[in-house]
Amino acid sequence: MTVTLYTKPGCFPCAKTLQKFQEAGIEPRVIDLTENPAALEYVSEELGYSQAPIVVVDDEFHWAGLNPGCIERAIQSLTRNAAG
Incomplete structure (x- = not known):
């Protein structure tokens, strides 16, 4: 299972969210919304x-948004799935 992180340049909550996943050993697929019109349409529409x-x-x-509770839930779900 892969987590996808849609971001914008200079976005502090984006950087913190990515950092939290990386600290847990999870490397999300990162998509820059300013460079990908299809991704922007997907997340907004x-x-x-x-x-x-x-x-x-x-x-x-x-x-x-930056949501520590959801990040923790996702990390637990992803690491549990990876383990077994």
Whole structure:
């Protein structure tokens, strides 16, 4: 399972979210919304988000903004799945 992190340049919450995943040994797929119009359309039109970062774990588990509780839940889910 891969977590996808949609970011913007200079976005502090984006950097902190990425840092939290990396500290847990998870390397998210990072997509810059300013360079990928299709990704921007997906997160705004399909998911309904207008704030970066947008984190997509799967079709049911995604959020926008710096959300430590969701980050921790995602890390637990991803590390549990990787272990077994």
